[in-house]
Amino acid sequence: AKYDKLFETVKIGSMVLKNRFIQPPMVVNYCSSDGHVTDRYIAYIRARAKGGVGMIVTEATYVHSSGKGFINELGIYKDELIPGLKKLTAAVHEEGGKIAVQLYHGGRQTSSATTGMPIMAPSPIPCPFVGEMPKEMTEEDIREIVEAYGEGARRAKDAGFDAVEIHGAHGYLINQFLSPYSNKRSDEYGGSLINRARFPLAVVQKVREIVGPDFPVQYRMSAEEYVEGGLTVEDTKAFSIMLVDNSVNAIHVSGGVYESAAYILPPAAIPQGVYVNNAAAIREAIGAKVPVIVAARLKNPDMMVEIVEAGKADMISIGRTLLADPEFPNKLKTGKLEDIRKCTGCNQGCVDRLLAA
Ligand code: FNR
Numbered sequence: 001a002k003y004d005k006l007f008e009t010v011k012i013g014s015m016v017l018k019n020r021f022i023q024p025p026m027v028v029n030y031c032s033s034d035g036h037v038t039d040r041y042i043a044y045i046r047a048r049a050k051g052g053v054g055m056i057v058t059e060a061t062y063v064h065s066s067g068k069g070f071i072n073e074l075g076i077y078k079d080e081l082i083p084g085l086k087k088l089t090a091a092v093h094e095e096g097g098k099i100a101v102q103l104y105h106g107g108r109q110t111s112s113a114t115t116g117m118p119i120m121a122p123s124p125i126p127c128p129f130v131g132e133m134p135k136e137m138t139e140e141d142i143r144e145i146v147e148a149y150g151e152g153a154r155r156a157k158d159a160g161f162d163a164v165e166i167h168g169a170h171g172y173l174i175n176q177f178l179s180p181y182s183n184k185r186s187d188e189y190g191g192s193l194i195n196r197a198r199f200p201l202a203v204v205q206k207v208r209e210i211v212g213p214d215f216p217v218q219y220r221m222s223a224e225e226y227v228e229g230g231l232t233v234e235d236t237k238a239f240s241i242m243l244v245d246n247s248v249n250a251i252h253v254s255g256g257v258y259e260s261a262a263y264i265l266p267p268a269a270i271p272q273g274v275y276v277n278n279a280a281a282i283r284e285a286i287g288a289k290v291p292v293i294v295a296a297r298l299k300n301p302d303m304m305v306e307i308v309e310a311g312k313a314d315m316i317s318i319g320r321t322l323l324a325d326p327e328f329p330n331k332l333k334t335g336k337l338e339d340i341r342k343c344t345g346c347n348q349g350c351v352d353r354l355l356a357a
Pocket of ligand 1 (some may be wrong): 024025104167169170254266295297317318319320321
């Protein structure tokens with residue numbers, strides 16, 4: 001039938017997914033103030049797993065207290081969090097789904113009011129949305145945070161996650177290092193693309209070392225930053241080749257940083273499939289060696305099939321589409337298109353309501 005292509009199995013590294021749909025990470029502020037999973041968060045995730053999506057990526061999950069970005073955000077920065085995370089992964093597995101954790105550090109895009117400690121970044125440049133001067137990270141800080149990503153990955157594996165996603169997008173710490181817009185360092189972590197890639201790749205290598213050769217590791221990036229002097233798709237095409245050379249198993253294409261916020265949560269005013277061309281460019285640059293996942297304003301199944309058939313991307317992220325209707329994949333599969341509760345692309349303030357809840 002028409003949408004069969006979307007329900008083919010796909011592989012990310014050694015992991016087989018039952019279809020091409022991914023739920024991208026979405027902070028919903030349902031966890032506890034010190035990062036514990038709650039029954040409410042499990043219920044929200046379980047409902048989407050039940051709805052048939054191939055894999056769910058948790059919301060941004062902080063690997064170190066200095067990187068906590070939101071008040072009731074999921075954490076993976078200490079061993080005490082593992083039992084809760086086990087319940088979360090078990091719930092998804094009971095529903096026949098897969099789940100990855102998004103390993104995250106906010107860098108300059110958080111505040112000491114949220115973290116309870118000084119914030120830090122590659123360079124002492126405040127994010128205008130926060131207005132707080134971050135500390136310039138020393139080499140010791142860099143080593144500590146790379147270690148924290150590794151520890152996060154170890155806990156993820158212990159907790160039964162099927163994969164990890166390294167959050168290298170949306171202007172958070174890893175993205176800050178890669179970007180000439182937020183990284184003005186004059187040491188080996190700044191300057192040329194190779195130097196700016198050093199911290200992101202150190203994280204990738206540490207995570208790979210900890211999880212071993214067979215565990216799926218994917219990387220989320222902003223293919224373009226949409227700010228003057230920021231990353232362009234030419235930079236991120238070259239960087240994607242480095243990721244594949246460093247054994248990343250899938251690339252999840254998004255876009256934007258806080259200063260270009262309209263491109264993180266593309267509102268109804270932004271065309272559907274806004275990042276599809278960037279995903280296609282990255283897929284071509286890496287010779288389609290690993291799957292490329294495309295996100296943002298994808299809600300029309302005809303467009304989804306077209307993207308996959310044209311070889312522009314291998315997997316489709318459906319974020320707000322799944323917030324609007326957790327059963328979207330099952331309804332599409334069984335031909336109940338009329339029953340799908342449609343996403344309006346946040347022109348009804350639904351994100352505001354969610355974040356305020
Ligand atoms: C997001 N997004 C996001 N992205 C990310 O990498 N980590 C995160 O924690 C979040 N948090 C988040 C919260 C909420 C409420 C929304 C709506 C979005 C971005 C998200 O993963 C996705 O890229 C965008 O929502 C665009 O895709 P959709 O929703 O149009 O399919």
